[in-house]
Amino acid sequence: MEIKDNCLNRRAFLRAIGGGAAISALAFAGCNKDKVAPETQPESADVASGKMTYRKNLKGENISILGYGCMRLPTITGESARDGKDEIDQEMVNKQVDYAIAHGVNYFDTSPSYCQGQSEHAMGIALSRHSRDKYYIATKLSNFVESTWSREASLKIYNNSFKELQVDYIDYMLLHGIGMGEGMETLNRRYLENGILDFLIKEREAGRIRNLGFSYHGDIKCFDYLLSRHQEIKWDFVQIQMNYVDWKHAKQVNPRNTNAEYLYTELDKRNIPVVIMEPLLGGRLANINNQSAAILKRIDPSASIASWAFRFAGYYPKVLTVLSGMTYMEHLKENIQTYSPLIQLSSNELESLEAAALTILDFPLVQCNTCQYCMPCPYGLDIPNIFSHYNKCLNDGSLPANAQSENYKKLRKAFLVGYDRTVPKLRQANHCIACNHCIPHCPQNIDIPKEMQRIDKFVETLKQNV
């Protein structure tokens, strides 16, 4: 009692001298300090080593369920190398790789095309400092540009990977981006007509490639075709996009995509190990609207939103490893934490994830962090403010989504009046002409005109629903 009284007095005192909310929050934290010491709080506890969950590949080797994605390596400016043109921060890469290996991560996924071509080189430096049996390296034949589709050019890329990675064999080799471009036609010209696939199979026989697989995006015909040749080729693994939204609703995310449920089931039937990419749907499942977040927070208030996506990906037994592109040490630590060890989802939790997926799809947050790079819009729109008003309402739970709900009228007015207050009428979403000037400027790769039309449609429905 005495302690409590003291705290209250201190709070009252701080308020009285005009400390405001921030200080009173501090004071409140001070109150708690007597009860739970920060050292014992789970968030700040150091990540346990030696508890990583492992899955077995076809050879019976243990592969860490967390795979290290090398697409977003840190740069010297602290940004992800995928977004900026800055040099990779090799020291930080080394530090993170050391940390990852020390905590049981042994799968590293790179490509000649990642980080503007710097990824393999950087990973070669970082990994070669460790003994070769401590890590498995995955890289790809990334002959995306038509000029590299010839056998000679493709082989050049392939041979260069050995040099950059400083290895004499590659653990996992992928045909990169199957189903992209013109689908089957592109597949034929990149890997089949030039004999590259046959070459890679021979390389596997020769032992320079230990596992051969492909990464799949887009046209389902290509996926089905390559699986139909499984008897002959013997795929050692396949990499697919999978997360709790793509599981059943991939078409809603992108009409070109196919439900991960189908992809996984097809691979499971043929006993092919599955490597997961985009477990966070391009980061979108780490930052979801509050309504969806509430569903997940209700089950476990202490679990991060991203951790749910990782647990979902790891839930399926044929999953060999789950790739995550980790720019910051904090991401790496959090992900290792989630998988050390992996706690299987319960059927209730799976259901909740499906419920969250549905609300995410209905009202996706615009992944805008108001960096203002898109501004000024040549047609006068206030792009960041339009997005922040929409996101704010979505996160407040004050988005008048359901016309049947009791407080719809109130929310509708608040949304529309708030919209006019935040953005002058002439700068609102309905004035977006989709000239697409903003798109290349957005570091978040937001399809701004598409989002503008989505918000415009939403506003229009609100206005008409008097």
Add this chain to the structure above:
Amino acid sequence: MEKKLRIILASICFTAITLLFLDFTGTVHLWFGWLAKIQFLPALLSNIAIFISLIVLTLIFGRVYCSIICPLGVMQDIISFFAVKRNKNRYTYSPAKNYLRYGVLVIFVVMFILGISSFVALLAPYSSFGRIISSIFAPIYKLANNGLAYLAERFDSYLFYSVDIWVKSIGTLIISIFTISIIGYLAWKHGRTYCNTICPVGTILGFISKFSILKVRFDENKCVNCGLCAKNCKSACIDIKHHVIDYSRCVSCMNCLEKCNKNTLSYSFKNKNTPKVKATQKQDKKLENKSITEKKSDSNSVLKSSNSISRKDFLSIAGLFAVSKVIHAQDKKIDGGLAFIEQKKVLKRITPIKPHGSKSFANFTLHCTACHLCVSVCPNDILIPSSDLQHFGQPELSYERGYCRPECTLCSEVCPTGAILPISKEEKASTQIGHAIFIKENCVVLTDNVSCGNCSRHCPTGAIQMIPLDKDKQDSALIPIVNTELCIGCGACEHLCPSRPYSSIYVEGHDVHRTI
């Protein structure tokens, strides 16, 4: 007692009607919208039953319409109330200026028949009042609202929201200032002179009220000829010498009843005592002379007043400019990293666009008395008083600040005269009031070399399609084509067209509205 009742009723009517013109949310209309519909000219134009009721009302009670229902009349009473406070017993009897009254009435009727609606609108009392409120006082009201909205925003409340304040028509503003100055001056100096010399409605009702059942009557036996009643008669219609009241000018305000301390006057069915007719020819002539001199001084004072008007006039115009300047400066402050947006320029349309529900240009111009009730309630800022001389002040649509939104039918709900007839949202969606015309030269697809299609995306009827500029090229830029059969003329395309200051797609009105 009678006076109190009159004041209570008049206050209610006046406040409610004023609010009709000030309230931009349309809520007051739900309660008091009918008050606009029982005005004399609107009733005559749209609802004959109400019109007959008004006649009957006058036949029973005299010109209570002028004292209670007519907002312009009540406004004059308010002004003269303050005048009387300053200078008691200020009025004197003057004979009727019948040639002027009936002259104005005749011209009014002729103009009405000829369809010169600007003249009709100028004299219609209710419309004059409407214009005064909507062009002079509504901006002040909105300014106060915006102040509240500013505060509300600070307190995270959505109770008030801010609205644009702008001069919709400088001509109407000038006319309104002129009207209120003239009427205000006359009311201050001479009470109800305007109603009894110029107002055509006053003249008609005055004629009818001569035969009304209930009247203010003298009990000559009690009268001590103190003249208090005449000195307090705003209509200058009590001839105390002869104990005669000019009922064509009496607006039944009951002021005289209250002033008379001998209980001589009563508002009753018939005279308690028949007054003797004493008037002689000579006296009549004297009176006439007097009235002429009075008129002279009257016209002098009118001149004087117009001088003072111009100063007042100037001040209020200057005030409004100051307001608009401030608003502009704020706009700029907000800008920062935003691109400058050029204001759209008002288009001169060959056929003016009239709102959905008005049936045709002819129907609209025949019925509209330019009261600007629709202008005050339009939430999209698209109803703008015409500057065309023949139809001066009658609103027409223009899409520079907004467009006719599908969910709104406010103007048709409030119009008291039948110029805009009630229309449902569904009917509106299929009524063609004009059609869009594409001007290729202005289109940003060609001038800025970008893709657009904003007109097509926002067309509520799907009347605009995007087609390749060059049919032979596969990746050719897309430009809009308008299917005029489907276009309803709402102006979404014109308003949302990025081309400035002139849109590359604009709406031209139709003389007769059609159903698609």
